[in-house]
Amino acid sequence: MNGFNCDPVPTLHTERLILRQLKDQDLQPIFELRSNPKVNEYLGRDRSLSIEDTKEHIRTLQKGFQNNEIALWIMTKPIDDVMIGSVVMFQYQQENNSAEIGFEMKPEFWGNGFTSEAVYKVIEYCKTQIQLDSLRAVVQNGNEASLKIIKKAGFEKHEKLEEDLFEYILHLKNFKYAL
Ligand SMILES: CC(C)(COP(=O)(O)OP(=O)(O)OC[C@H]1O[C@@H](n2cnc3c(N)ncnc32)[C@H](O)[C@@H]1OP(=O)(O)O)[C@@H](O)C(=O)NCCC(=O)NCCS
Numbered sequence: 072m073n074g075f076n077c078d079p080v081p082t083l084h085t086e087r088l089i090l091r092q093l094k095d096q097d098l099q100p101i102f103e104l105r106s107n108p109k110v111n112e113y114l115g116r117d118r119s120l121s122i123e124d125t126k127e128h129i130r131t132l133q134k135g136f137q138n139n140e141i142a143l144w145i146m147t148k149p150i151d152d153v154m155i156g157s158v159v160m161f162q163y164q165q166e167n168n169s170a171e172i173g174f175e176m177k178p179e180f181w182g183n184g185f186t187s188e189a190v191y192k193v194i195e196y197c198k199t200q201i202q203l204d205s206l207r208a209v210v211q212n213g214n215e216a217s218l219k220i221i222k223k224a225g226f227e228k229h230e231k232l233e234e235d236l237f238e239y240i241l242h243l244k245n246f247k248y249a250l
Pocket residue numbers: 109110111113114173174175176177180181182183184185186187188208209210214215216217219220223
């Protein structure tokens with residue numbers, strides 16, 4: 072047991088979104104996200120340069136799902152089921168019953184509150200269903216939208232990891248679902 076039993080993840084509903092498991096049709100939107108310099112600006116990851124890179128990334132994700140190491144929710148709008156972003160949980164730490172959370176959204180949808188809505192729902196799920204004790208988020212200074220989301224949820228700065236890169240922690244007993 073590495074942390075989650077989330078293969079497949081359960082479908083979660085928010086006011087405006089459906090959060091569902093990964094499907095084959097998500098390949099192109101995932102490529103668009105991973106190849107977009109604006110999305111990658113604060114993420115410190117290699118940009119996908121081809122659909123092949125993205126397929127390799129998806130294979131890694133699928134291994135993570137099978138091993139209960141990664142849980143991924145695809146954000147979609149109910150009207151068309153097209154991926155607009157994602158929320159992921161990974162890096163489970165048994166010693167403190169904690170996982171890291173990450174999220175990304177296609178730039179054309181930024182600023183509508185969609186990610187906040189989805190992240191809060193996943194946090195609530197982690198608290199009530201997976202019964203984690205805490206969540207971690209690693210955020211770079213300057214990533215203002217991301218910092219707003221985690222601070223509103225109650226994450227607090229915990230540790231400096233690198234110049235300008237910090238780990239934040241949310242103790243889930245303190246989390247109350249409210250937007
Ligand atoms: C972080 C990210 C997912 C936010 O997505 P989003 O759907 O725009 O988020 P929301 O609309 O819920 O906005 C959250 C808050 O940030 C604010 N915000 C959105 N874009 C912003 C920007 N470019 N600069 C400053 N604040 C911004 C919103 O106004 C909102 O503030 P409020 O709660 O006070 O109203 C998106 O910017 C993104 O994909 N960034 C690249 C990937 C990334 O950095 N992920 C986080 C890794 S930890």
